[in-house]
Amino acid sequence: MSHLQLCLAFSSVLFAVGLTGALARSNSILVLLGLELMLTAAIMNFIAFWRFGPSHAPATGVIFAVFAIAVAAAETAVGLALVISVYRHQRNIRLPEANRLRG
Amino acid sequence: MNAVLVIIALVTVGAAVVAMSGRNLLHSVLLLTVSWAGVAAFYLWAGAEFVAFAQLLVYVGAISMAVLFAVLLTRRSRDDVAAPPASRSRGIYAILSGAAVAAVLLAAVSLAPLSSAPTPPPSVTVRQLGDQLMGPHAASLLVIAALLTVALIGAVVLAAGGSPGNPEDEP
Numbered sequence: 001m002s003h004l005q006l007c008l009a010f011s012s013v014l015f016a017v018g019l020t021g022a023l024a025r026s027n028s029i030l031v032l033l034g035l036e037l038m039l040t041a042a043i044m045n046f047i048a049f050w051r052f053g054p055s056h057a058p059a060t061g062v063i064f065a066v067f068a069i070a071v072a073a074a075e076t077a078v079g080l081a082l083v084i085s086v087y088r089h090q091r092n093i094r095l096p097e098a099n100r101l102r103g
Numbered sequence: 104m105n106a107v108l109v110i111i112a113l114v115t116v117g118a119a120v121v122a123m124s125g126r127n128l129l130h131s132v133l134l135l136t137v138s139w140a141g142v143a144a145f146y147l148w149a150g151a152e153f154v155a156f157a158q159l160l161v162y163v164g165a166i167s168m169a170v171l172f173a174v175l176l177t178r179r180s181r182d183d184v185a186a187p188p189a190s191r192s193r194g195i196y197a198i199l200s201g202a203a204v205a206a207v208l209l210a211a212v213s214l215a216p217l218s219s220a221p222t223p224p225p226s227v228t229v230r231q232l233g234d235q236l237m238g239p240h241a242a243s244l245l246v247i248a249a250l251l252t253v254a255l256i257g258a259v260v261l262a263a264g265g266s267p268g269n270p271e272d273e274p
Binding site for chain 1: 108124131145149153157166188189193194196200212217224247258261
């Protein structure tokens, strides 16, 4: 296996672990962390292709990865705010109980 | 060089698996921090130092602290950090779908006609990166700045705000 394939296999396994966690857990913080893990695995692919793929522009992969990390940070902030908001209304952060649209 | 990558991958994936299957929420968050640090080590290994430090600052430094605060703010009692697993059938279905996705991805990766020729490492200095960010990518930098501002203001409004007429907001 070449380096690129090893990197892609690494990120694929990390993605699958995140997906399993996001599907299996009912605690909303753990579901959010599973989503974060999937996003991180996707960002790793940018770096893998930047390092080992056919290169055209020298900095494109790095810049894309930095932007993706910034978007992930914004997503986490909004997600955690939603978790806290759900907790204020339901006194609970388990997802099966959070089934009402009005507070 | 391969051995280092395999060690990093084992630590990262192992920490992620234990975190996603654990019963203690605090342990899960701390183990995921270890996993994100492993991803930062992968970036260092690949030669993307700037991304590695961005990962350390954003994930290991900021996001883990925010998640810890969320865990501590949403527990009902002092010891309420238990995250009991969901029903057994749901766990089995989740593991099955995760394994299916992993199998498809790994098959695609191993069958893809990727060039295995050793490529010279692309060298990019922080100076070049700054020139690129301020030059051809300035528009996307501005969009990211606006996105972060809107998202953080929205997060504050969501987490702190409550309609004044809502009786549940009264202490």
